[in-house]
Each structure stands twice: as C-alpha cells, then as structure tokens.
Amino acid sequence: MKSLPQLVCDACSAPISGEPAGSGLLLFPRGGEIHREEPPLCSKCALAISLTALQRVAEEEEEG
Numbered sequence: 055m056k057s058l059p060q061l062v063c064d065a066c067s068a069p070i071s072g073e074p075a076g077s078g079l080l081l082f083p084r085g086g087e088i089h090r091e092e093p094p095l096c097s098k099c100a101l102a103i104s105l106t107a108l109q110r111v112a113e114e115e116e117e118g
Contacts, residue, residue, distance in 0.1 A: 064093030065103070076100030 061070040064078055074094035082089045095103065 061094050063096035063099050065095055065099040068096045068098075070094055070096055074100075076104070078103070 061074060062068065063070055063074075075097035076095040076099075077092040078095055080091040080093065082091070
C-alpha cells in the first residue's frame with residue numbers, strides 16, 4: 055500500500071494532518087494563460103491570512 059504524501063503548510067511548512075484548514079490562491083501568467091494554484095494552509099496560517107485580508111479591506115474602505 056502506498057502512503058499518501060504528507061501535506062505541509064505553504065506559508066510556514068508545518069505538517070498538516072488530515073484536511074488543510076484553508077488554501078491560498080496564487081495566479082501566474084504563463085504563455086498568455088493564467089494558471090491557478092491553491093496551496094494548502096494550516097489552521098494558524100489560514101486564520102492569520104484571512105484576518106489580515108479582512109483588516110486591509112476595512113482600512114481601504116475607511117480611506118474611501
């Protein structure tokens with residue numbers, strides 16, 4: 055029986071057991087096409103990145 059490769063968090067390299075808590079979104083232009091990657095994130099990094107994004111959106115809305 056083959057063992058599944060161990061997932062690691064793309065942000066901090068911590069091992070992920072089970073399903074990832076979230077995923078990032080990376081977009082790369084290649085040869086006139088946009089390629090999309092969704093790397094796995096651990097629970098700590100998924101939460102931190104989400105809260106940072108929400109804070110930045112709120113700051114931009116305040117600036118008008």
